[in-house]
Amino acid sequence: DVVMTQSPLSLPVTLGQPASISCRSSQSLVHSDGNTYLNWFHQRPGQSPRRLIYQVSNRDSGVPDRFSGSGSGTDFTLKISRVEAEDVGVYYCMQATHWPALTFGGGTKVEIK
Amino acid sequence: EVQLVESGGGLVQAGESLRLSCAASGFTFSKHWMSWVRQAPGKGLEWVANIKEDGSAKSYVDSVEGRFTISRDNAKTSLYLQMNSLRAEDTAVYYCAAYRNLGCWGRGTLVTVFS
Numbered sequence: 001d002v003v004m005t006q007s008p009l010s011l012p013v014t015l016g017q018p019a020s021i022s023c024r025s026s027q028s029l030v031h032s033d034g035n036t037y038l039n040w041f042h043q044r045p046g047q048s049p050r051r052l053i054y055q056v057s058n059r060d061s062g063v064p065d066r067f068s069g070s071g072s073g074t075d076f077t078l079k080i081s082r083v084e085a086e087d088v089g090v091y092y093c094m095q096a097t098h099w100p101a102l103t104f105g106g107g108t109k110v111e112i113k
Numbered sequence: 114e115v116q117l118v119e120s121g122g123g124l125v126q127a128g129e130s131l132r133l134s135c136a137a138s139g140f141t142f143s144k145h146w147m148s149w150v151r152q153a154p155g156k157g158l159e160w161v162a163n164i165k166e167d168g169s170a171k172s173y174v175d176s177v178e179g180r181f182t183i184s185r186d187n188a189k190t191s192l193y194l195q196m197n198s199l200r201a202e203d204t205a206v207y208y209c210a211a212y213r214n215l216g217c218w219g220r221g222t223l224v225t226v227f228s
Contacts, residue, residue: 100172
């Protein structure tokens, strides 16, 4: 089974400053079709998750361009260029390469200092 | 607008059964994989099960294999999760999610199992 490991577990950030979250997989996430199915989700307190990024670096509709995803193989990163108050919550990475089993990372809680 | 609305959650005793439903609208339901994902209180997200567009293929996380059954009715644009032999550790908010990369989620329905 693929294990997804996120770091850090908690990320206190100052408004307007950048933030970065790491996600590592125990196996390569490069699919046989050449694509890498690594996604990022954001869950605000009391809300359901919302997908931000799909296939490593593609932003979903309506997602601000301060969010960016990068990486390859087994190492991936979500970056927020300038954190805003609405960005608090928990961020999860998820692999869909080893379909049909989906695996989430443990989550990274972003809070304002 | 894509909408997913879960229902059927509640408080049940360990060993009992519950059936969750998810009503979908705003997209061509019959052309997409659908999934159930759960979140125990204060915990992270866990994929539970998914089902192919025509229902011909289903997959489950090991912890629910043999106890839960995912199904769908494309004519009613609805997704279901039949949960049998429920355990305390199944207590969670259950989310319905659409598309292979879980691009859209419902608000969830809470299942509480007491022993």
